[in-house]
Amino acid sequence: GYAMVDHHRALRSGHPETIFSPGKTVDQIVGIARRLLEKDANIMATRAERPVYEALKSVCDRVEYHEAARIVVMNRKPVVPTRTTILVMCAGTSDIPVAEEAAVTAETMGNRVQRLSDVGVAGIHRLLSNREKIQAASVLVVVAGMDGALPSVAAGLTDKPVIAVPTSIGYGASFGGLAALLTMLNSCANGVTVVNIDNGYGAGYAASMINRL
Amino acid sequence: GYAMVDHHRALRSGHPETIFSPGKTVDQIVGIARRLLEKDANIMATRAERPVYEALKSVCDRVEYHEAARIVVMNRKPVVPTRTTILVMCAGTSDIPVAEEAAVTAETMGNRVQRLSDVGVAGIHRLLSNREKIQAASVLVVVAGMDGALPSVAAGLTDKPVIAVPTSIGYGASFGGLAALLTMLNSCANGVTVVNIDNGYGAGYAASMINRL
Amino acid sequence: GYAMVDHHRALRSGHPETIFSPGKTVDQIVGIARRLLEKDANIMATRAERPVYEALKSVCDRVEYHEAARIVVMNRKPVVPTRTTILVMCAGTSDIPVAEEAAVTAETMGNRVQRLSDVGVAGIHRLLSNREKIQAASVLVVVAGMDGALPSVAAGLTDKPVIAVPTSIGYGASFGGLAALLTMLNSCANGVTVVNIDNGYGAGYAASMINRL
Amino acid sequence: GYAMVDHHRALRSGHPETIFSPGKTVDQIVGIARRLLEKDANIMATRAERPVYEALKSVCDRVEYHEAARIVVMNRKPVVPTRTTILVMCAGTSDIPVAEEAAVTAETMGNRVQRLSDVGVAGIHRLLSNREKIQAASVLVVVAGMDGALPSVAAGLTDKPVIAVPTSIGYGASFGGLAALLTMLNSCANGVTVVNIDNGYGAGYAASMINRL
């Protein structure tokens, strides 16, 4: 078998098993999903295009496709959602797919999730007019490309932890998200931690861990 | 005045005010401390060499110096420590100053802190023989230089959030901590978020925010 | 002679002649200054430590030293200052030397200059409470290290041109100012242009050109 | 709605609203345009291929397509053009699209614009024979790829502000425009500020801000 599946973690913690789709054939994804279903785990396939979804419908009948997030969720067992909220916000329209990856991951893991988009810092009133939403959240996932400045400002408006997600949106000296990544690592605001470029999944997962502590 | 001090945050949230010492003269640091003391805030001076400590003794009489962490703590008001624990671990002896910066920051902010050092992944039994400590913690701060591999392994041994801190320890292709930073950003383990190279303070602060949610 | 001095530009445009001190001996600086004085030009020596100032006092009797800016100004002929204002702002205390280099350069070239410091975006109220100053300026020079996020926010509060100056303040993944530089080049705000890391002089000079159009 | 449109700035300042087309579907662009038209703003869609233009014709009847600039202009209200001139020059034939993006942006914002192309520094007589045009301009936008040397030379021929635009034209060690970007940031000439690689729009916008002060 080409993949040793680690059931321990999933069973122990209730966390879903995740299949990262890029670089796998649809057949490989179906094969991995089948084995995970035997163990009755919750399953997510991330970065999944529509054909992956179509193929997985034949394997399991509780399958949903979150198109904007490019996530297939299978076999989801009802989780009592948290009462506290994770706020997932992003700077520009083009950052929405990464933000959705974070939001859907967190929802699948049983969190109440709020969304806020198009609040880039160049028009600061857009952010400030959402101050209440920001201060109501227990954990924030803040997604931005290009200059990546949003987490620094957002973290200053709350005393809750902020997970910053740089995106590859931009051109020229954005160097595929490197500029935004460095901005976030150098944030002057307290409480900001950072994940890999475009890693909405990782941010949503860590936010859930924190929110469900 | 050369520094607009933001008291709002400190008063509102009970968090300490922090003075980042590098690039400031001892006189400037004393001046900033004096103004902060007027407002009765808890104060930390980070990256502080001993002369900073000596000078601050004349300003306030509740001053402690954490030498390994290079932190001066002033005017600390008793905080009821959390019952949950932050585990601060590091890979090698040379990473200890950064780990201590995280640990002392978290303690000053009112957290119970456990320490674990010299558990680099090249001798995995050292990590495994501490599995209980690892699984008892609510949040982990994992500090490593050179290959920066420790957070990936540590995060696999817990289902709690892990804040990874790359250090500038290493030589040649470690490029001042860049190698460890990239390793951590690319960690395959769930729940890992990352701060800037050598930023023990930032990791301790975020860990406290999470632990005190 | 080791330096072909270009008098044309200075005489034609009233702009000062500038000596960049690093890598030159005090003797070389004195020599260049002497030749420029023959032509009766305004002269600035930038990045000048105090001994440069001391030596230049023997060469000319209208010499001032701007210590924070590390600039010696010589032979300055009265210029009627502009009525419009250049606002020079910076994010943190450590960015002040670069901001002063910009401010003194602009003042020497005959501009009215306003200063604003310690308005980093992590405490956005500090910036917002200065909105009037910001909107009163005709040109803005915005100086920041670490995450370099200030110009993006500041430019959103005005419709005047913003010259962004990244500084080398920071550590780790700030890579000597590279992080702040990339942030600024990728700014989502309209009207932001950028100069080299720590180049307060260049920013002040360009701001003056714009303000005196 | 997927995009919070900021009308304040447009209405206040007379500046156009701009839609950055890459990463948006034609439908999304049409949707954003419709909402902006309700508010009667001037609208530009940049980096727009012909199908974007075709689709926008159905939304508004004052639509022009500037093919070389890849810009669609909609609903343009007559602006009295400035009497002073912005000179947009570029080094090579391949830099023309970026130069046109700057020129059309500036024209749309109500500026008189002069163009000059194919004046790379390797044949300096081409530049020198245009000295009058250069000295007649109030602001210069100077576009160059490969070695990016043109702004240094051009800025030496004028005492007006120069906005330098590196392009991604080149190969090998041009690293997608990085070489030209670094050249421009390190320019020895006074008055040069820099925008992101290929960012003709940003240069044109800033030039307009300066020219219309």
Place this chain on the structure above:
Amino acid sequence: GYAMVDHHRALRSGHPETIFSPGKTVDQIVGIARRLLEKDANIMATRAERPVYEALKSVCDRVEYHEAARIVVMNRKPVVPTRTTILVMCAGTSDIPVAEEAAVTAETMGNRVQRLSDVGVAGIHRLLSNREKIQAASVLVVVAGMDGALPSVAAGLTDKPVIAVPTSIGYGASFGGLAALLTMLNSCANGVTVVNIDNGYGAGYAASMINRL
């Protein structure tokens, strides 16, 4: 002729002649193979897609295609396999092509090869439950992308030489395998040496040289 074939090494040492396929037309590959066959050498074509295999079938009748490894082996003369074993392990499913390139190279050169996959360090029990296999090997080839942490841990479980192979698997700050490469070069474990990103062939070759000493 477009390629001076060096028969000396092949004949002297029994090592195969290898054709690196990328950047060569199928015709060129066939031509080179024909000349090598005249000298009766063992031949491998690496990074070979199926059409290369199809074309080579007409040239020689002892041709095998290892699809997962993308290697065509021709004219292989029986080599008595070593009794000692090379263990080729990899962290994730997506690293398998590179691991197979190493494994097939080593097998073709007459080595007994063991395989182990999906043993990434984030689930350390997967590695530990294979400790016997690890300790039975004389040489290890350890393949990993993303954080590249596997060689550090694996090398700690054996006192035999480890050849680490970074792969280009990953996204964002993996920078095409650079992150994994740096991790491996900075490994804290003794006995780790490193080859180029995705260079399974080079690792298999060096492992064979060591194993057959």
Place this chain on the structure above:
Amino acid sequence: GYAMVDHHRALRSGHPETIFSPGKTVDQIVGIARRLLEKDANIMATRAERPVYEALKSVCDRVEYHEAARIVVMNRKPVVPTRTTILVMCAGTSDIPVAEEAAVTAETMGNRVQRLSDVGVAGIHRLLSNREKIQAASVLVVVAGMDGALPSVAAGLTDKPVIAVPTSIGYGASFGGLAALLTMLNSCANGVTVVNIDNGYGAGYAASMINRL
């Protein structure tokens, strides 16, 4: 205690325990040495300046200092040296300290070691006139800075494994050894594996592992 010493590996494999001196005080080094001596291990302190040696003389009486290699060897128990040879060669005079680090490490671990220096590829006859030495070795450690070209040529003269060590010798575009490192990773010769810049210790250790298989 500040360092968890791992005796298992040393006792099991006969390999020495190594203390990496940079970033440790002389007192810390003495402390670690004392604990290791209790277990009767062979000990090396690498990157050790003379004062480390002086201090260690008080701890143990079998102490030698290899000045060129900057290595202190303590308590060395006689090992029957291998009959096969490790050849350590370097390109230039300035590379000798790194080559010596490799050579002394290998000797301490019980290997017969040959040395060859000043055989840079720009004078290829120097290398060719040593062809016999090269072909007599079982393993080669090849050390070079600047262009790092030596391993490619040396590996072509033998069919034994070559461990390439880039050094930080050079200036300008050598970028602290990065140029040599990349050269070696891209070597066109079979059998070349690479260690970190200046890592003579790691190369000597791996060479010993191979030579003593």
Place this chain on the structure above:
Amino acid sequence: GYAMVDHHRALRSGHPETIFSPGKTVDQIVGIARRLLEKDANIMATRAERPVYEALKSVCDRVEYHEAARIVVMNRKPVVPTRTTILVMCAGTSDIPVAEEAAVTAETMGNRVQRLSDVGVAGIHRLLSNREKIQAASVLVVVAGMDGALPSVAAGLTDKPVIAVPTSIGYGASFGGLAALLTMLNSCANGVTVVNIDNGYGAGYAASMINRL
């Protein structure tokens, strides 16, 4: 017109006018060629695919296509070739297109050119058996990708100037030719100068200038 053609240089020096094809439409290339033909210059179009050649046949009847070099030569007037020779050599088969670009450029400019390919340093005998050819040349153009080591060795075999051309051939840590470029810039051999990655044209041109001095 979109291109200011500089006839001075061509007429003065007899050098050809060159059109760099990438990023230009066939129509633009034809247009530029037409204008150049009016002045009766020698013309080269580099990086030209076959359709460019086909189109240019309609413009001029003295047109040749050098397919391997991807160069179209038009209107070539007979030049008495030099008696001294330029040797163009390359390391691997995949470097041939770049080597041909250099060779055809030099031939077009009236030089006697020798070619040598597949002489990579990993099989040094291939180079040494061509020592006579090497020592007969007045100028050498040495082309190599991957480790880029060939110029260092070749320059050691002659006391004539060597122009080194890195190519983008390679993968992984070759970073698109960066590795080879750095190797060449750090060459320990005297007399080596370097051009941009894949810039066969520039190398051939400079070699001609030297050879025809």
Place this chain on the structure above:
Amino acid sequence: GYAMVDHHRALRSGHPETIFSPGKTVDQIVGIARRLLEKDANIMATRAERPVYEALKSVCDRVEYHEAARIVVMNRKPVVPTRTTILVMCAGTSDIPVAEEAAVTAETMGNRVQRLSDVGVAGIHRLLSNREKIQAASVLVVVAGMDGALPSVAAGLTDKPVIAVPTSIGYGASFGGLAALLTMLNSCANGVTVVNIDNGYGAGYAASMINRL
């Protein structure tokens, strides 16, 4: 002996033997010089501080020190200087040491050398007023830091070969000379080849090879 001296090249070609001083003790330099003197070679020690010169006076009595170039020349045998000229020019005063390294190297090797300094492109008239000097030279060495633009312009004023030398002069985004290096590699002018950052020696040597063809 720590250095295998290669007399062949020196004797065969009349070129001097060169000792690169950095990283060598004065004693080592004296030792190498002594051995070279036995063979009666011309000797240069580059990057040599004054104490090296003082020590070498005791070894040989024909010793000169070129302070600005940091070169000691020993035992120089009269060479009939060429009639053609090498022009060594540099952009700024701070580039003079590198330019002098080139000039003294070329003079020592028997070339007539012209010097030109302070002709940076930001004041193009300084360059243009030296057009005759430029066009009189057979080879040009063009030295520049910061934006490194001078070679592109200079090469356009001559049809002779230009060797470009980037210097480490600059700050911020000059990245130790990287910016100037990239500019020069991307030069749009024909006939430009490049050497390592600050490598005046290499440029002077290659220029001599060309000039003495």
